[in-house]
Amino acid sequence: MIPIRRNASASARFESAVPQQPTPDSVPDAAPEPVSVPDTSATPTGSQGAVVAEAAYVSRETPTREEDDPPLAMEAMRAVQILNPSGEVTMPRPERTRVMCVANQKGGVGKTTTTVNLAVALALHGNRVLVVDLDPQGNASTGLNVPHHTGVPDVYDCLINSVPLEEVAQGVEGIPNLWCVPATIDLAGAEIELVSVVARESRLSRAIDAYPGHFDYVFIDCPPSLGLLTVNALVAAQEVLIPIQCEYYALEGLNQLINNINLVRQHLNPKLDVSTILLTMYDRRTRLADAVEQDVRNHFGDKVLQAVIPRNVRVSEAPSYGQSVMTYDPGSRGATSYFEAAQEIAERGVKEPVGRNA
Ligand SMILES: Nc1ncnc2c1ncn2[C@@H]1O[C@H](COP(=O)(O)OP(=O)(O)OP(=O)(O)O)[C@@H](O)[C@H]1O
Ligand SMILES: [Mg+2]
Secondary structure (H helix, E strand, O other), rough: OOOOOOOEEEOOHHHHOOOOOOOOHHHHOOOOOOOOOOOOOOOOOHOOOOOOOHHHHOOOOOOOOOOOOOHHHHHHHHHHHHHHOOOOOOOOOOOEEEEEEEEOOOOOOHHHHHHHHHHHHHHHHOEEEEEEEEEEOOHHHHHHHOOOOOOOOOOOHHHHOOHHHHOOOOOOOOOOOOEOOOOOHHHHHHHHHHOOOOOOHHHHHHHHHHOOOOEEEEEOOOOOOOOOOHHHHHOOEEEEEEEEEEEOOHHHHOOHHHHHHHHHHHHOOOOOOOOOOEEEEEOOOHHHHHHHHHHHHHHHHEEEEEEEOOOOHHHHHHHHHOOHHHHOOOOOOOHHHHHHHHHHHHHHHHHOOOOOOO
16 A cells, blocks of 8 residues: 655655754744634635635735745744744653543544644644544544545554555644544444454554554544444553533533443553543533533542633634644634643653553
8 A cells, every 4th residue: 555645745654754843933923813714605624625724824924934835834833933932831752652542422522623633732842643533534634634535545444454554644734743544434334344353452552553652642533432443542542531521411421431441441451541631612601611610620630631622713613724723723712722731731741651551
């Protein structure tokens, strides 16, 4: 299988990218105003969205930028400058790869949004990050603007045909040190096909373990179910990150997820640990959001990140432009909250490493 390369700047080879912390000092003056949103009467998606995003970029005043710099790379540098103007915030690289499974069988709670934005935030601050899109919906691939149409080598090939990750991973355009293993619609059949495959629960684990030390973080974006795909993610990971939406019913079904995690820990992966809970789509105007936050903090204690992700329209707009909110509108509350969450995760990983494969 031939590795897909979308463009020269987006390297698909794991080895070729050197981790670099972009320094805000090195960023030319850029206009810090929020990105103006083009007319979205016909909502753009995928590459069409990227074209529109470029149009939005061109419309901004960026007089000091070098002509031939790729616009998305400039967006990334601008994001770092806005999110971390003094350059004081660092996101220390962990000693070993942290494989984090982003799971919650409840749909629409922010799993994909969290995966994409944390991955981008960490990569922008010098970490080598791989996103594995393990959801047949392919939303993480869309959010990172990685091609995932039929025929593109994807995570299905890793799981069913034992194709090495390196051959299906794509470099994410404009974000150094970030790769994505996309999901195509083929993955929809994997739940059933896996049933008859040898070592069906540990296919992803084997694929990831073939690259020891290549990444600082591997984020696995799970589908909203507890089937074999999610089990593969739980077997491959050391940590589970559970996004919880600050809404009624938020905690319903969590017991089932925790039970499954306990079963996987007992039988398949003793290293597994629920290390991180992230509250998402918090709406300060409602008392309900506050009540949910209190409930979750009482229940999960310091596993819950201090950073809380607000409901923010920029977060929901970003994927239709093939971007994370970190680059789409780095000054928005959505971006700054995900930035804080990424910082906390990075610091926790250094101070109190959890469930490492030591
Ligand atoms: N903080 C936020 N503010 C506003 N909208 C958000 C926020 N986070 C996520 N969304 C929107 O909510 C929807 C669901 O988010 P997302 O796709 O990340 O959830 P998910 O848990 O991955 O869903 P699924 O279970 O279908 O995979 C998306 O339309 C997303 O853009
Ligand atoms: Mg999702």
